[in-house]
Structures are given as structure tokens and as C-alpha cells.
Amino acid sequence: MNSTPLDGKVALVTGGSRGIGAAVALRLAQDGADVAFTYQRDSERADQVVGQIKAAGRRPLAVRADSADAAAVAGAVDAVAAEFGRLDILVNNAGAFIVAPVEQLGAAELDQTVAVNIRAPFLAAQAAARHMTDGGRIVSIGSNLAERAVFPGFALYSMSKTALIGLTKGLGRELGPRGITVNLVNPGPTDTDANPADGPNADGIRALTALGRYAAPADIAAAVAFLAGPDGGYVTGATVNVDGGFTI
Template structure:
């Protein structure tokens, strides 16, 4: 399980949920790990300390993904602290839902800033440090990019669908530089923000083919595959890890 030995990974929004699961899995496979957080300093440091206890280096950096300068500085700090940057996981996101008529400009702006601009900004900053070849950029999308089963998802669905175009465009641009770019679309996943025992969980799980929520570790496993040597020939892809939600 040392396929990522010697690699350095940065996960945005890595203090909980899928982001934390990705951080743990990449560290388990040998990577030193940097994670960003906005407000959850205690939880982010707990993740970092758990990774350190496993024998890997880890760092938690505060950065609001809506702030391009702060995000770029976090990427540069990761590379400067550990001497390189090989893997970027664009995980941080916000989830604003509601009727079109009620959506405020501030909600629209923040959703697009965090869910669309931030992955592009972080990718731009990260690729400067991926000069050895073999770099990996992996973004976390959503099953609702293709199937919005409830009203009120238009803004969020739009923001995640934008990542498809970004992934394809960057894959074509960065392929000659030895960097792959991929997108993982999780289905309903058991996290604090969307618990498998929540009020609408039974209905949501019923939209999948397997009839259940994913564990965050199941999403992280696909990210780890794309980040490792076995994922070297995969780029420009949108991979659904959604239990058949979009089947």
C-alpha cells in the first residue's frame, strides 16, 4: 500500500466527509498530505494529527476557497513545506439549494466561486509545481450534475456540471506536460452534511441501483486509484461512484 510513497497531495476542504476520507486514504498509500479548511480548525488538525500518527507528514492550512489569493497561497505553502506537489484533489464545495425565484445573488456568487472558480484557481497554482511529470488533478463533482431528481438543485447542478468542461479542457492542455485531470462524481454519501439516516435518506437511497448510501471511503478509493500509477492512462474522464444513481 505504498503506491504513493514520496508523493505530496493537497486536498481542499479536507477536514471532514469525503475530503477527510481522501486525505486518510492517500496517506495510507504513502503520500504526505496537506489539507485546507475554512472554519473547522479543530477537525482539520485532528485529521492531520491522525495522519502523522500513521507515520506520514501532514499539514492543515486555513484557506477560504472563495478567496483566490488565499487558495493560491495554500497551494504554494504545501509545495514549499514538503518540497513538491504531485496530487491536487479539488474537494471543497458549498451546497446552496432552493427555488430559482428565491436564490440570492450572494448565494449564486459564492457557489460559483467555491465550486467552479476555486478548482480552476487551485489547478492553475498546482500545475506550476508539477514539473516532474506524473502530476494528478482530481476534482470532486456530484451525481446531480447529470440527474437532478428534486426541484431546487439548478444552481448546485450547474456548478458541478461546469467541472466536466474544465476537466476535459485541462486534460487536453496538460497531457503533454505529464499531468492527468479527472473528475469523480459521488452519489449520496454518508457524511455529517448528508447522513445516511437523515430525514430524506431513504428516498435518496432509493434512487440508486444498490439502494444505499456510499461510505466516504468508497469515494476515496477511486480517487486513490486515479492518483496512483494505475491511473496514469486515465485523463479527461468523469467517473461516477454513485451506486447506479445515474444508470
């Protein structure tokens, strides 16, 4: 039996029951990792991802955790490390997507976005760093809107995703001496429930890309798999735009 790039590795994907997160979880499993993932509510979708990971021949674990809950975030990381006996890869994927004119946003929307999009990745990375050894990988999922906000109403969301650039650079510098890489993947328009490629605004969004099309979730997962695997071992502190040329 041929070996796969992530044989013997354990990965945790936050928000892994749907969309990009589910695609990342499946790709990492196909590459040989045992994969845990968090989900908030949809146990049916979580069960589907568990089945896909099993079908890839790897061990799955679904952990119910709200990324807005600081204790739940760190607790999920520790629980995965305890269950599998190690943690090699963390993918910060869970996100809050709140879009509205700035004058309509209140403290509740601000707090929710900061908690899920900024605090949770920080706390998950902090907890993961306690368990990771040489060769560990931390990959966060950002957004092309951190670099190019072409529509009104995205100030809060863009701000939160821009913060991940600083987190990635700071952690990359701090954890590099330990052999742990930290990187950021910024997807462009991706065909998910939140932004379907056949949605009412899809033609206008598609026209903003150089390639003239949406990504599939598997396109984003491929970039994550590269950064999580042995071929990505000399990349750290980097932002990788997987956006079809949206930001050029």
C-alpha cells in the same frame, strides 16, 4: 518494509477536515503520500485529521484557507509546494452546497457557489500546474447531481458541478503533454454530515440508487486514490461516477 503506491508523493486536498475530503486525505496518507489539506473554520476537526495522517506514518499540514477567497486558494497551493518542496497530487474537494428554489436565489448565493465550486478548482489547478512535473495528478470532486437532478432546488448546485466536466476535459487536453492527468469523480449519496444515511430523506434518496445504499466516504476516497496512483496513469479527462448506480 513494503512500498506503497504514493511513496515520496505530496498531496493537497481542499476542504479536507471532514466528510469526503477527510477520507481522501487519510487514504492518500495510507497509500504513502505526505498530505496537506485546507480547512475553513473547524480547527478541532482539522487537528483530528492531522492526527490520522501522522498515525499513518506520513507528514501532515493543515492550511486554513477560505475557498471563496481567490488569493487564499492560490496561496494555499503555493504554500504547500514551498513547505514540502514539491506537489504531485491536487484534489479539489471543497464545495458550497446551496439549495433553494431558483426564484429565491440571489446574487450572493450565485457568487458564493461560483467562487467555491468553479473558480476555486480552476485557480487551484492553475497554481498546482506550475509546480507539478510528469506524473502529476489533478482530481476534482463533482456530484451525481450534475447528471441527474431528481429534486427541485438544485439548479445552482448542479450548474456549478457540471462546469467541472468542462474544466476536467480542457485541463486534461492541455496538461496531458506534460504527463499530468486530470479527472473528475462524481459521488452519489454519501454518508456525511451534509447528507446522513439516517437523515429524514435518506430512504427516498437510497431508493434512487441501483445498489440501494449510501456510499461511505471511503468509497469515494478509493476512486480518488486509484486516479492519483500509478494504476490510473492512462486515465485523463474522464468523469468517474461513484454513485451506486444513481445515474443509470
